[in-house]
Amino acid sequence: MTRSMMTAIRHALTVTREADFAAWYQEVISEAEMAEESGVRGCMVIKPWGYGIWERIQKLMDARIKAAGVDNCYFPLFIPLSYFAKEAEHVDGFAKEMAVVTHHRLIQDGKGGLVPDPEAKLEEPLIVRPTSETVIGQAMSRWIQSWRDLPLLTNQWANVVRWEMRTRMFLRTSEFLWQEGHTAHADKADAMAETLRALEMYRAHAEDDLAMPVIAGEKPENERFPGAVATYSIEAMMQDGKALQAGTSHYLGTGFAEAAGIRYQDRDGQQTLCHTTSWGVSTRLIGGVIMTHGDDDGLRVPPAIAPHQIVILPMLREDEGDAALLAYCEALRSELSAQSALGEPVRVLLDKRAGKATQKRWAWVKKGVPLILEIGGRDAAGGQVSVVRRDRLWNEGGKVNFLAQNRDEFVAKGAAELEDIQRALHFEATSRRDAQIHRGITDVAGLESFFAESKRYPGWVELGWSRPTGAALEQVVATLKALKLTVRNTPMHAPAPGGTCVFTGQQAVETIYVARSY
Protein backbone atom coordinates (compact mmCIF):
# COMPACT_ATOMS: atom_id res chain seq x y z
CA MET A 1 0.00 0.00 0.00
CA THR A 2 2.61 2.46 1.13
CA ARG A 3 4.83 1.39 -1.70
CA SER A 4 2.28 2.11 -4.40
CA MET A 5 1.61 5.51 -2.88
CA MET A 6 5.29 6.29 -2.74
CA THR A 7 5.89 5.39 -6.34
CA ALA A 8 2.95 7.53 -7.34
CA ILE A 9 4.74 10.64 -6.11
CA ARG A 10 6.48 12.58 -8.78
CA HIS A 11 9.45 14.06 -6.99
CA ALA A 12 11.01 17.37 -7.94
CA LEU A 13 14.42 15.79 -8.49
CA THR A 14 15.29 13.09 -10.99
CA VAL A 15 17.77 11.26 -8.75
CA THR A 16 16.84 9.95 -5.31
CA ARG A 17 19.16 9.73 -2.33
CA GLU A 18 18.69 5.99 -2.33
CA ALA A 19 19.61 5.56 -5.99
CA ASP A 20 22.82 7.61 -6.06
CA PHE A 21 23.66 9.83 -3.13
CA ALA A 22 26.54 11.66 -4.84
CA ALA A 23 24.48 12.43 -7.94
CA TRP A 24 21.56 13.46 -5.74
CA TYR A 25 23.81 15.89 -3.86
CA GLN A 26 24.89 17.53 -7.08
CA GLU A 27 21.38 17.74 -8.38
CA VAL A 28 20.23 19.51 -5.23
CA ILE A 29 22.93 22.13 -5.62
CA SER A 30 22.10 22.62 -9.27
CA GLU A 31 18.30 22.53 -9.00
CA ALA A 32 18.20 24.69 -5.89
CA GLU A 33 20.43 27.14 -7.73
CA MET A 34 22.93 27.23 -4.91
CA ALA A 35 26.15 27.10 -6.92
CA GLU A 36 27.60 26.20 -10.28
CA GLU A 37 30.91 25.41 -11.91
CA SER A 38 33.16 28.33 -12.65
CA GLY A 39 35.55 26.96 -15.25
CA VAL A 40 38.41 27.13 -12.76
CA ARG A 41 39.36 23.84 -11.24
CA GLY A 42 37.81 23.35 -7.83
CA CYS A 43 36.28 26.82 -7.70
CA MET A 44 32.56 27.47 -7.74
CA VAL A 45 30.22 30.34 -8.35
CA ILE A 46 27.99 30.64 -5.32
CA LYS A 47 24.58 31.79 -6.54
CA PRO A 48 22.14 33.98 -4.59
CA TRP A 49 20.34 31.18 -2.80
CA GLY A 50 23.56 29.48 -1.72
CA TYR A 51 25.18 32.74 -0.78
CA GLY A 52 22.04 33.86 1.04
CA ILE A 53 22.32 30.79 3.24
CA TRP A 54 25.98 31.59 3.84
CA GLU A 55 25.05 35.15 4.81
CA ARG A 56 22.61 33.76 7.36
CA ILE A 57 25.30 31.46 8.75
CA GLN A 58 27.70 34.39 8.88
CA LYS A 59 25.23 36.61 10.67
CA LEU A 60 24.40 34.07 13.34
CA MET A 61 27.99 32.92 13.80
CA ASP A 62 29.33 36.45 13.84
CA ALA A 63 26.93 37.32 16.65
CA ARG A 64 28.19 34.34 18.64
CA ILE A 65 31.80 35.32 18.01
CA LYS A 66 31.26 38.91 19.05
CA ALA A 67 29.30 37.81 22.12
CA ALA A 68 32.47 36.01 23.21
CA GLY A 69 34.41 39.25 23.08
CA VAL A 70 36.26 38.47 19.87
CA ASP A 71 36.92 41.35 17.47
CA ASN A 72 36.86 41.11 13.70
CA CYS A 73 39.92 42.11 11.66
CA TYR A 74 41.12 41.60 8.14
CA PHE A 75 44.53 40.29 7.13
CA PRO A 76 46.04 40.10 3.66
CA LEU A 77 45.30 37.41 1.11
CA PHE A 78 49.01 37.17 0.29
CA ILE A 79 51.49 35.82 2.78
CA PRO A 80 55.25 36.15 2.29
CA LEU A 81 56.79 32.74 1.83
CA SER A 82 59.23 33.45 4.65
CA TYR A 83 56.42 33.92 7.19
CA PHE A 84 54.88 30.66 6.21
CA ALA A 85 58.14 28.72 6.36
CA LYS A 86 58.70 29.27 10.06
CA GLU A 87 56.54 26.57 11.62
CA ALA A 88 57.87 23.20 10.42
CA GLU A 89 54.83 20.98 11.00
CA HIS A 90 52.57 23.62 9.56
CA VAL A 91 54.70 23.67 6.41
CA ASP A 92 54.56 19.88 6.14
CA GLY A 93 50.80 19.98 6.34
CA PHE A 94 50.13 22.66 3.76
CA ALA A 95 53.11 22.88 1.40
CA LYS A 96 51.62 20.38 -1.04
CA GLU A 97 48.48 22.37 -1.69
CA MET A 98 49.68 25.93 -2.03
CA ALA A 99 48.95 28.54 -4.68
CA VAL A 100 52.01 30.73 -5.21
CA VAL A 101 52.27 34.19 -6.75
CA THR A 102 55.58 34.72 -8.48
CA HIS A 103 55.06 37.61 -10.92
CA HIS A 104 53.37 40.99 -10.91
CA ARG A 105 53.01 41.77 -14.60
CA LEU A 106 51.97 40.17 -17.89
CA ILE A 107 53.40 40.76 -21.34
CA GLN A 108 52.36 39.80 -24.87
CA ASP A 109 53.77 36.45 -25.89
CA GLY A 110 53.80 37.38 -29.56
CA LYS A 111 51.13 34.80 -30.38
CA GLY A 112 48.17 36.85 -29.24
CA GLY A 113 48.37 35.67 -25.66
CA LEU A 114 49.77 36.88 -22.39
CA VAL A 115 52.53 35.43 -20.24
CA PRO A 116 54.11 36.47 -16.95
CA ASP A 117 56.85 38.99 -17.60
CA PRO A 118 60.19 37.40 -16.66
CA GLU A 119 61.37 40.91 -15.82
CA ALA A 120 58.58 41.21 -13.27
CA LYS A 121 59.42 38.29 -11.04
CA LEU A 122 58.78 38.88 -7.34
CA GLU A 123 61.86 38.89 -5.19
CA GLU A 124 60.04 36.81 -2.61
CA PRO A 125 57.12 34.66 -3.76
CA LEU A 126 53.79 35.23 -2.05
CA ILE A 127 51.53 32.39 -1.13
CA VAL A 128 47.79 32.69 -1.27
CA ARG A 129 46.66 32.04 2.31
CA PRO A 130 45.54 28.50 3.05
CA THR A 131 44.92 29.71 6.62
CA SER A 132 46.30 32.73 8.44
CA GLU A 133 48.12 31.56 11.56
CA THR A 134 51.43 32.82 10.26
CA VAL A 135 50.42 36.28 9.12
CA ILE A 136 48.19 36.90 12.12
CA GLY A 137 50.98 35.62 14.35
CA GLN A 138 53.25 38.31 12.91
CA ALA A 139 50.68 40.94 13.80
CA MET A 140 50.18 39.51 17.27
CA SER A 141 53.88 39.71 17.93
CA ARG A 142 53.62 43.46 17.33
CA TRP A 143 50.38 43.95 19.22
CA ILE A 144 51.29 42.05 22.35
CA GLN A 145 53.87 43.38 24.77
CA SER A 146 52.45 43.05 28.25
CA TRP A 147 50.28 40.60 30.18
CA ARG A 148 47.76 43.45 30.09
CA ASP A 149 47.37 42.88 26.34
CA LEU A 150 46.11 39.37 26.91
CA PRO A 151 44.04 37.61 25.94
CA LEU A 152 44.05 38.91 22.38
CA LEU A 153 40.96 37.67 20.62
CA THR A 154 40.63 38.17 16.85
CA ASN A 155 38.60 36.74 14.03
CA GLN A 156 38.43 37.29 10.33
CA TRP A 157 35.90 36.41 7.63
CA ALA A 158 37.85 35.58 4.50
CA ASN A 159 38.47 33.31 1.58
CA VAL A 160 41.31 30.81 1.60
CA VAL A 161 42.87 28.61 -1.06
CA ARG A 162 44.04 25.04 -0.78
CA TRP A 163 44.96 23.28 -4.00
CA GLU A 164 42.94 20.16 -3.41
CA MET A 165 43.45 17.05 -5.51
CA ARG A 166 39.81 16.17 -5.56
CA THR A 167 37.05 18.68 -5.06
CA ARG A 168 33.32 18.57 -4.33
CA MET A 169 31.02 21.56 -4.26
CA PHE A 170 30.85 23.12 -0.78
CA LEU A 171 32.52 20.10 0.84
CA ARG A 172 36.01 20.53 -0.53
CA THR A 173 36.73 23.36 -2.93
CA SER A 174 40.07 24.89 -3.80
CA GLU A 175 38.83 28.27 -2.69
CA PHE A 176 36.37 28.48 0.15
CA LEU A 177 34.87 31.05 2.48
CA TRP A 178 35.24 30.81 6.22
CA GLN A 179 35.87 32.54 9.48
CA GLU A 180 39.10 31.94 11.30
CA GLY A 181 39.42 32.89 14.92
CA HIS A 182 42.94 33.46 16.25
CA THR A 183 43.63 34.11 19.89
CA ALA A 184 46.66 34.53 22.13
CA HIS A 185 46.71 33.83 25.85
CA ALA A 186 48.98 34.07 28.84
CA ASP A 187 48.95 30.39 29.66
CA LYS A 188 47.77 26.98 28.60
CA ALA A 189 44.72 26.93 30.84
CA ASP A 190 43.37 30.11 29.35
CA ALA A 191 44.11 29.01 25.78
CA MET A 192 42.49 25.62 26.35
CA ALA A 193 39.43 27.34 27.77
CA GLU A 194 39.18 29.43 24.61
CA THR A 195 39.67 26.39 22.38
CA LEU A 196 36.82 24.61 24.13
CA ARG A 197 34.66 27.73 24.17
CA ALA A 198 34.95 27.92 20.39
CA LEU A 199 34.13 24.23 20.10
CA GLU A 200 31.02 24.70 22.20
CA MET A 201 30.09 27.74 20.11
CA TYR A 202 30.27 25.59 16.97
CA ARG A 203 28.26 22.82 18.56
CA ALA A 204 25.53 25.25 19.54
CA HIS A 205 25.54 26.88 16.10
CA ALA A 206 25.27 23.55 14.32
CA GLU A 207 22.50 22.25 16.56
CA ASP A 208 20.50 25.44 17.12
CA ASP A 209 20.99 27.35 13.86
CA LEU A 210 21.62 24.60 11.31
CA ALA A 211 19.44 22.02 13.09
CA MET A 212 22.36 19.68 12.42
CA PRO A 213 23.18 17.32 15.27
CA VAL A 214 26.92 17.01 15.92
CA ILE A 215 29.28 15.28 18.25
CA ALA A 216 31.90 17.58 19.70
CA GLY A 217 35.15 15.95 20.69
CA GLU A 218 38.88 15.69 20.40
CA LYS A 219 40.55 14.44 17.24
CA PRO A 220 43.07 11.64 17.53
CA GLU A 221 46.73 12.58 17.23
CA ASN A 222 46.99 11.62 13.57
CA GLU A 223 44.13 13.93 12.57
CA ARG A 224 45.49 17.07 14.20
CA PHE A 225 45.83 20.37 12.41
CA PRO A 226 49.44 20.77 11.22
CA GLY A 227 51.31 22.35 14.09
CA ALA A 228 48.55 21.97 16.68
CA VAL A 229 48.97 20.42 20.12
CA ALA A 230 45.31 19.41 20.25
CA THR A 231 42.53 19.54 17.68
CA TYR A 232 38.82 19.38 18.44
CA SER A 233 35.98 18.99 15.99
CA ILE A 234 32.27 18.81 15.61
CA GLU A 235 31.27 15.79 13.55
CA ALA A 236 27.94 15.50 11.78
CA MET A 237 26.42 12.40 10.21
CA MET A 238 25.18 12.78 6.67
CA GLN A 239 22.18 10.83 5.40
CA ASP A 240 24.45 8.30 3.75
CA GLY A 241 26.01 7.56 7.12
CA LYS A 242 29.31 9.27 6.39
CA ALA A 243 30.84 11.70 8.84
CA LEU A 244 31.47 15.33 8.01
CA GLN A 245 33.94 17.38 10.01
CA ALA A 246 31.88 20.52 10.30
CA GLY A 247 34.11 22.74 12.39
CA THR A 248 37.47 22.62 14.16
CA SER A 249 39.13 24.30 17.09
CA HIS A 250 42.83 24.00 17.85
CA TYR A 251 45.00 24.54 20.86
CA LEU A 252 48.30 25.48 19.25
CA GLY A 253 50.52 25.51 22.32
CA THR A 254 53.50 27.81 21.98
CA GLY A 255 54.79 26.56 18.63
CA PHE A 256 53.29 29.31 16.51
CA ALA A 257 54.14 31.88 19.18
CA GLU A 258 57.74 30.79 18.99
CA ALA A 259 57.81 30.93 15.21
CA ALA A 260 56.32 34.43 15.10
CA GLY A 261 57.80 35.78 18.31
CA ILE A 262 54.52 36.29 20.17
CA ARG A 263 55.79 37.12 23.66
CA TYR A 264 54.61 39.18 26.57
CA GLN A 265 56.21 40.55 29.67
CA ASP A 266 54.57 38.82 32.62
CA ARG A 267 53.90 40.22 36.07
CA ASP A 268 57.42 39.28 37.08
CA GLY A 269 58.92 41.13 34.13
CA GLN A 270 59.87 37.94 32.29
CA GLN A 271 59.46 37.56 28.50
CA THR A 272 57.02 34.68 28.11
CA LEU A 273 55.64 32.87 25.06
CA CYS A 274 51.94 33.13 24.44
CA HIS A 275 49.70 30.12 24.02
CA THR A 276 47.60 30.50 20.88
CA THR A 277 44.43 28.99 19.45
CA SER A 278 42.68 28.97 16.11
CA TRP A 279 39.24 27.81 15.08
CA GLY A 280 37.11 27.90 11.96
CA VAL A 281 33.97 26.95 10.13
CA SER A 282 33.51 27.27 6.39
CA THR A 283 31.12 27.08 3.49
CA ARG A 284 31.45 23.34 4.01
CA LEU A 285 28.64 23.79 6.53
CA ILE A 286 26.32 24.35 3.59
CA GLY A 287 27.22 20.95 2.21
CA GLY A 288 26.43 19.56 5.64
CA VAL A 289 23.03 21.25 5.65
CA ILE A 290 22.25 19.77 2.24
CA MET A 291 23.21 16.25 3.23
CA THR A 292 21.50 16.53 6.62
CA HIS A 293 18.17 18.03 5.59
CA GLY A 294 17.80 17.51 1.85
CA ASP A 295 15.20 15.09 0.52
CA ASP A 296 14.15 13.74 -2.86
CA ASP A 297 12.46 17.06 -3.66
CA GLY A 298 15.55 19.15 -3.05
CA LEU A 299 16.89 21.11 -0.12
CA ARG A 300 15.03 21.79 3.10
CA VAL A 301 16.49 24.86 4.75
CA PRO A 302 16.17 25.21 8.51
CA PRO A 303 14.20 28.43 9.14
CA ALA A 304 17.03 29.99 11.15
CA ILE A 305 19.28 30.07 8.09
CA ALA A 306 16.65 30.39 5.35
CA PRO A 307 17.13 33.61 3.36
CA HIS A 308 13.36 33.64 2.95
CA GLN A 309 11.39 31.74 5.55
CA ILE A 310 8.00 32.22 3.90
CA VAL A 311 7.36 32.69 0.20
CA ILE A 312 3.96 33.94 -0.92
CA LEU A 313 2.95 32.91 -4.42
CA PRO A 314 -0.05 34.78 -5.80
CA MET A 315 -1.94 32.74 -8.40
CA LEU A 316 -1.98 35.56 -10.89
CA ARG A 317 -4.27 35.19 -13.88
CA GLU A 318 -3.36 38.28 -15.81
CA ASP A 319 -6.84 39.71 -15.50
CA GLU A 320 -8.58 42.47 -13.59
CA GLY A 321 -8.62 40.38 -10.42
CA ASP A 322 -4.84 40.46 -10.03
CA ALA A 323 -4.69 43.88 -8.40
CA ALA A 324 -6.93 42.83 -5.52
CA LEU A 325 -5.07 39.56 -5.13
CA LEU A 326 -1.72 41.34 -4.98
CA ALA A 327 -3.05 43.81 -2.43
CA TYR A 328 -4.22 40.89 -0.29
CA CYS A 329 -0.81 39.22 -0.59
CA GLU A 330 1.06 42.43 0.15
CA ALA A 331 -0.96 42.97 3.32
CA LEU A 332 -0.25 39.38 4.29
CA ARG A 333 3.46 39.85 3.65
CA SER A 334 3.51 43.00 5.70
CA GLU A 335 1.76 41.46 8.67
CA LEU A 336 3.86 38.32 8.63
CA SER A 337 7.05 40.40 8.41
CA ALA A 338 6.01 42.17 11.59
CA GLN A 339 6.06 38.85 13.46
CA SER A 340 9.14 37.48 15.16
CA ALA A 341 10.46 33.94 14.89
CA LEU A 342 13.66 32.48 16.36
CA GLY A 343 14.45 35.89 17.79
CA GLU A 344 14.36 37.81 14.52
CA PRO A 345 11.75 39.42 12.26
CA VAL A 346 10.17 36.85 9.97
CA ARG A 347 11.67 36.95 6.46
CA VAL A 348 8.87 36.89 3.90
CA LEU A 349 9.10 37.15 0.13
CA LEU A 350 6.14 38.01 -2.05
CA ASP A 351 7.11 36.40 -5.33
CA LYS A 352 5.15 38.34 -7.89
CA ARG A 353 7.40 37.64 -10.85
CA ALA A 354 5.61 36.72 -14.03
CA GLY A 355 5.12 33.03 -14.51
CA LYS A 356 2.88 30.23 -13.44
CA ALA A 357 2.53 29.87 -9.70
CA THR A 358 2.89 26.11 -9.93
CA GLN A 359 6.22 26.35 -11.68
CA LYS A 360 7.48 28.91 -9.23
CA ARG A 361 6.27 26.67 -6.46
CA TRP A 362 8.50 23.81 -7.53
CA ALA A 363 11.45 26.13 -7.76
CA TRP A 364 10.90 27.14 -4.12
CA VAL A 365 10.31 23.56 -3.08
CA LYS A 366 13.71 22.62 -4.52
CA LYS A 367 15.30 25.59 -2.76
CA GLY A 368 13.73 24.38 0.44
CA VAL A 369 11.83 27.42 1.69
CA PRO A 370 10.23 26.33 5.00
CA LEU A 371 6.72 27.64 4.28
CA ILE A 372 5.13 28.22 0.88
CA LEU A 373 1.83 30.07 0.59
CA GLU A 374 -0.17 29.88 -2.61
CA ILE A 375 -2.89 32.47 -2.66
CA GLY A 376 -5.63 32.41 -5.24
CA GLY A 377 -8.63 34.66 -5.77
CA ARG A 378 -10.86 32.41 -3.72
CA ASP A 379 -8.44 32.53 -0.78
CA ALA A 380 -8.40 36.30 -0.98
CA ALA A 381 -12.17 36.51 -1.15
CA GLY A 382 -12.64 34.06 1.71
CA GLY A 383 -9.92 35.43 3.98
CA GLN A 384 -7.85 32.28 3.65
CA VAL A 385 -4.34 31.13 2.84
CA SER A 386 -3.16 27.81 1.38
CA VAL A 387 0.00 26.72 3.16
CA VAL A 388 2.44 23.87 2.68
CA ARG A 389 5.28 23.06 5.05
CA ARG A 390 8.39 22.02 3.18
CA ASP A 391 9.13 19.36 5.78
CA ARG A 392 5.68 17.85 5.23
CA LEU A 393 5.43 18.30 1.49
CA TRP A 394 3.30 15.27 0.62
CA ASN A 395 0.02 14.12 2.09
CA GLU A 396 -1.00 10.49 2.41
CA GLY A 397 -2.61 10.54 -1.00
CA GLY A 398 0.69 11.49 -2.63
CA LYS A 399 -0.45 15.04 -3.32
CA VAL A 400 1.22 18.26 -2.33
CA ASN A 401 0.06 18.83 1.20
CA PHE A 402 -1.58 22.25 0.94
CA LEU A 403 -3.71 23.17 3.90
CA ALA A 404 -6.30 25.93 3.66
CA GLN A 405 -6.26 28.06 6.78
CA ASN A 406 -7.88 31.20 8.06
CA ARG A 407 -5.65 34.09 7.18
CA ASP A 408 -5.60 35.80 10.56
CA GLU A 409 -5.04 32.55 12.37
CA PHE A 410 -2.09 31.80 10.14
CA VAL A 411 -0.59 35.24 10.69
CA ALA A 412 -0.87 34.67 14.42
CA LYS A 413 0.83 31.29 14.36
CA GLY A 414 3.17 31.48 11.34
CA ALA A 415 6.19 32.35 13.45
CA ALA A 416 5.50 29.47 15.80
CA GLU A 417 5.19 27.21 12.79
CA LEU A 418 8.66 28.23 11.63
CA GLU A 419 10.06 27.45 15.05
CA ASP A 420 8.31 24.11 14.91
CA ILE A 421 9.93 23.33 11.54
CA GLN A 422 13.31 24.20 13.00
CA ARG A 423 12.66 21.73 15.83
CA ALA A 424 11.24 19.10 13.52
CA LEU A 425 14.26 19.13 11.23
CA HIS A 426 16.60 18.85 14.18
CA PHE A 427 14.57 16.04 15.68
CA GLU A 428 14.42 14.13 12.40
CA ALA A 429 18.18 14.44 11.86
CA THR A 430 18.99 13.50 15.42
CA SER A 431 16.75 10.44 15.34
CA ARG A 432 18.31 9.29 12.10
CA ARG A 433 21.82 9.77 13.40
CA ASP A 434 21.16 8.01 16.68
CA ALA A 435 19.66 5.06 14.84
CA GLN A 436 22.82 4.77 12.77
CA ILE A 437 25.31 4.73 15.63
CA HIS A 438 26.18 1.13 16.35
CA ARG A 439 27.60 -0.26 19.56
CA GLY A 440 28.74 -3.58 20.90
CA ILE A 441 31.60 -4.34 18.54
CA THR A 442 34.40 -5.81 20.59
CA ASP A 443 37.18 -6.70 18.18
CA VAL A 444 38.66 -5.86 14.80
CA ALA A 445 37.04 -8.89 13.19
CA GLY A 446 33.67 -7.60 14.34
CA LEU A 447 34.48 -4.22 12.87
CA GLU A 448 35.52 -5.79 9.58
CA SER A 449 32.42 -7.89 9.28
CA PHE A 450 30.19 -4.97 10.23
CA PHE A 451 31.55 -2.80 7.43
CA ALA A 452 32.11 -5.67 5.01
CA GLU A 453 28.43 -6.47 4.92
CA SER A 454 26.87 -4.85 1.93
CA LYS A 455 25.19 -2.16 3.93
CA ARG A 456 24.37 0.77 1.77
CA TYR A 457 24.78 3.30 4.54
CA PRO A 458 26.50 1.65 7.49
CA GLY A 459 26.64 4.68 9.77
CA TRP A 460 29.08 5.04 12.65
CA VAL A 461 30.48 2.63 15.17
CA GLU A 462 31.05 3.67 18.76
CA LEU A 463 34.00 1.93 20.37
CA GLY A 464 36.19 2.00 23.43
CA TRP A 465 39.90 2.24 22.81
CA SER A 466 43.13 2.64 24.76
CA ARG A 467 44.08 5.93 23.06
CA PRO A 468 47.21 4.54 21.43
CA THR A 469 49.89 6.95 20.27
CA GLY A 470 52.87 6.87 17.95
CA ALA A 471 53.52 3.55 16.23
CA ALA A 472 50.60 1.83 17.95
CA LEU A 473 48.28 4.49 16.60
CA GLU A 474 49.79 4.13 13.14
CA GLN A 475 48.88 0.46 13.30
CA VAL A 476 45.28 1.29 14.19
CA VAL A 477 45.07 3.90 11.44
CA ALA A 478 46.34 1.35 8.91
CA THR A 479 43.81 -1.23 10.08
CA LEU A 480 41.00 1.28 9.71
CA LYS A 481 42.27 2.57 6.40
CA ALA A 482 41.93 -0.89 4.89
CA LEU A 483 38.24 -0.56 5.69
CA LYS A 484 38.12 3.05 4.45
CA LEU A 485 37.45 4.14 8.01
CA THR A 486 38.77 6.91 10.19
CA VAL A 487 38.54 7.79 13.85
CA ARG A 488 36.29 10.84 13.96
CA ASN A 489 36.71 12.03 17.52
CA THR A 490 36.46 11.31 21.21
CA PRO A 491 33.25 12.92 22.46
CA MET A 492 33.54 15.48 25.23
CA HIS A 493 32.30 14.52 28.66
CA ALA A 494 31.93 10.86 27.75
CA PRO A 495 32.41 8.47 30.66
CA ALA A 496 35.26 5.94 30.39
CA PRO A 497 33.81 3.09 28.36
CA GLY A 498 35.14 0.18 30.41
CA GLY A 499 36.14 -3.07 28.80
CA THR A 500 39.10 -3.53 26.51
CA CYS A 501 40.37 -1.68 23.47
CA VAL A 502 39.11 -3.12 20.20
CA PHE A 503 42.54 -2.64 18.63
CA THR A 504 45.12 -3.20 21.35
CA GLY A 505 43.34 -5.39 23.86
CA GLN A 506 44.43 -3.02 26.61
CA GLN A 507 42.09 -1.26 29.01
CA ALA A 508 39.78 1.06 27.06
CA VAL A 509 40.09 4.61 28.35
CA GLU A 510 38.12 6.60 25.79
CA THR A 511 35.08 6.37 23.59
CA ILE A 512 35.61 7.03 19.87
CA TYR A 513 33.48 7.13 16.77
CA VAL A 514 34.70 5.28 13.72
CA ALA A 515 33.18 6.06 10.33
CA ARG A 516 33.63 6.64 6.66
CA SER A 517 33.95 10.31 6.04
CA TYR A 518 33.88 13.16 3.54
Add this chain to the structure above:
RNA sequence: CGGGGAGUGGCGCAGCCCGGUAGCGCGUCUGCUUUGGGAGCAGAGGGUCGCAGGUUCGAAUCCUGUCUCCCCGACCA
Protein backbone atom coordinates in the same frame (compact mmCIF):
# COMPACT_ATOMS: atom_id res chain seq x y z
C1' C B 1 48.59 13.08 -9.19
C1' G B 2 47.15 7.55 -11.29
C1' G B 3 42.85 4.64 -13.54
C1' G B 4 37.97 5.14 -15.84
C1' G B 5 33.91 8.18 -17.94
C1' A B 6 32.26 12.81 -20.05
C1' G B 7 32.06 17.98 -22.37
C1' U B 8 26.92 19.26 -28.67
C1' G B 9 20.95 25.66 -27.61
C1' G B 10 19.11 27.23 -20.45
C1' C B 11 18.75 21.64 -18.78
C1' G B 12 18.99 16.38 -20.32
C1' C B 13 20.71 13.77 -24.52
C1' A B 14 21.36 11.57 -29.90
C1' G B 15 24.72 12.19 -33.90
C1' C B 16 31.11 10.46 -33.88
C1' C B 17 32.73 3.97 -35.29
C1' C B 18 31.92 4.88 -41.41
C1' G B 19 33.89 13.23 -42.52
C1' G B 20 29.27 16.02 -46.67
C1' U B 21 24.12 22.34 -44.66
C1' A B 22 23.56 20.39 -36.33
C1' G B 23 19.00 17.11 -34.39
C1' C B 24 15.46 15.36 -30.34
C1' G B 25 12.94 15.94 -25.47
C1' C B 26 12.10 19.43 -21.59
C1' G B 27 12.26 24.50 -20.69
C1' U B 28 11.93 29.71 -23.22
C1' C B 29 8.96 33.27 -26.47
C1' U B 30 4.12 34.36 -29.27
C1' G B 31 -1.03 33.21 -30.10
C1' C B 32 -5.48 30.58 -28.92
C1' U B 33 -7.85 27.36 -25.43
C1' U B 34 -7.83 26.00 -20.24
C1' U B 35 -8.03 27.64 -14.99
C1' G B 36 -7.67 25.59 -7.03
C1' G B 37 -2.86 23.36 -8.41
C1' G B 38 3.72 20.10 -11.90
C1' A B 39 -2.22 22.26 -18.47
C1' G B 40 -3.43 21.46 -24.09
C1' C B 41 -2.79 22.83 -29.26
C1' A B 42 -0.21 25.64 -33.01
C1' G B 43 3.86 28.49 -34.36
C1' A B 44 8.71 30.80 -33.28
C1' G B 45 13.51 31.99 -31.32
C1' G B 46 17.93 29.93 -29.49
C1' G B 47 24.17 26.26 -30.68
C1' U B 48 31.95 29.52 -31.30
C1' C B 49 29.65 21.07 -31.15
C1' G B 50 35.03 22.87 -24.15
C1' C B 51 39.57 25.29 -26.25
C1' A B 52 43.96 25.32 -29.59
C1' G B 53 46.59 23.24 -33.43
C1' G B 54 46.74 19.51 -37.49
C1' U B 55 44.83 16.19 -41.69
C1' U B 56 41.16 17.23 -45.65
C1' C B 57 37.97 20.27 -51.17
C1' G B 58 35.16 19.81 -46.61
C1' A B 59 35.74 18.19 -39.39
C1' A B 60 30.81 17.77 -34.00
C1' U B 61 32.93 13.31 -36.48
C1' C B 62 39.83 11.59 -37.83
C1' C B 63 44.92 12.98 -35.29
C1' U B 64 47.82 15.80 -31.44
C1' G B 65 47.84 18.89 -27.35
C1' U B 66 45.23 21.29 -23.55
C1' C B 67 41.22 22.91 -20.02
C1' U B 68 37.03 21.56 -17.10
C1' C B 69 33.54 18.18 -14.74
C1' C B 70 32.02 13.23 -12.68
C1' C B 71 33.37 8.24 -10.46
C1' C B 72 37.35 5.13 -8.06
C1' G B 73 42.14 5.53 -5.78
C1' A B 74 46.16 8.28 -3.53
C1' C B 75 46.18 12.98 -0.78
C1' C B 76 43.64 16.05 2.65
C1' A B 77 42.14 21.82 8.24
